[in-house]
Amino acid sequence: MTDFQKKLEYVKKNIRSYPDFPKPGIIFRDIFSVLSNPPAFHALKDALFEHVSEITPKPDVIVVLESRGFLFGPIVALHNIPCVPVRKKGKLPGDICRQEYTLEYGTDVFEIQSDSIKAGQNVLVIDDLLATGGSLKAACLLVKQLKANVIQCLVVMELLNLKGRNHVAVPTHSLIQF
Ligand SMILES: O=P(O)(O)OC[C@H]1O[C@H](OP(=O)(O)OP(=O)(O)O)[C@H](O)[C@@H]1O
Numbered sequence: 001m002t003d004f005q006k007k008l009e010y011v012k013k014n015i016r017s018y019p020d021f022p023k024p025g026i027i028f029r030d031i032f033s034v035l036s037n038p039p040a041f042h043a044l045k046d047a048l049f050e051h052v053s054e055i056t057p058k059p060d061v062i063v064v065l066e067s068r069g070f071l072f073g074p075i076v077a078l079h080n081i082p083c084v085p086v087r088k089k090g091k092l093p094g095d096i097c098r099q100e101y102t103l104e105y106g107t108d109v110f111e112i113q114s115d116s117i118k119a120g121q122n123v124l125v126i127d128d129l130l131a132t133g134g135s136l137k138a139a140c141l142l143v144k145q146l147k148a149n150v151i152q153c154l155v156v157m158e159l160l161n162l163k164g165r166n167h168v169a170v171p172t173h174s175l176i177q178f
């Protein structure tokens, strides 16, 4: 096992799981249990940095998804990559693009500021978790509305049984799988 894999095993061990939350049948994977454990959070930060430093071409922009994506995208943005938020409806000022999407437990609307990404830029989309893929799919469609290219979607955790990556039309990487 490489040091990189050991780090991720350690992080995975520190993710608490809550059966039947927020609805019966769903196992909630609580990423905040990593943030409350500094060695585990450091290990995750190192793994994220290592992964992103190997992406070619280097992304021009990182798009982060509200709200738990906001925990990790800005850390990676410290590689000197501009960081742009995708937020839930009604929270962003100025001209916006909008995309409705479905979740493992509901529906919502994502928005991005129209001038936040330039046409043709290479974008890395970051979120905490891939479940059904609805959120990443919507984020990719928003980037497409701005005529930019998603070169990769990156998540900390992927729920393999939901096969969400089949709904995301771009290369998708997860650090930890359940
Ligand atoms: O692959 P999907 O089925 O789209 O699900 C994944 C999304 O669901 C969760 O966010 P949620 O909308 O619950 O919001 P939060 O981050 O604000 O808690 C999670 O943080 C991902 O963004």
Ligand SMILES: Nc1ncnc2[nH]cnc12
Binding pocket: 026, 027, 028, 029, 030, 104, 105, 129, 131, 159
């Ligand atoms: N099972 C799950 N655990 C944590 N966050 C989620 N978001 C969507 N599904 C989730």
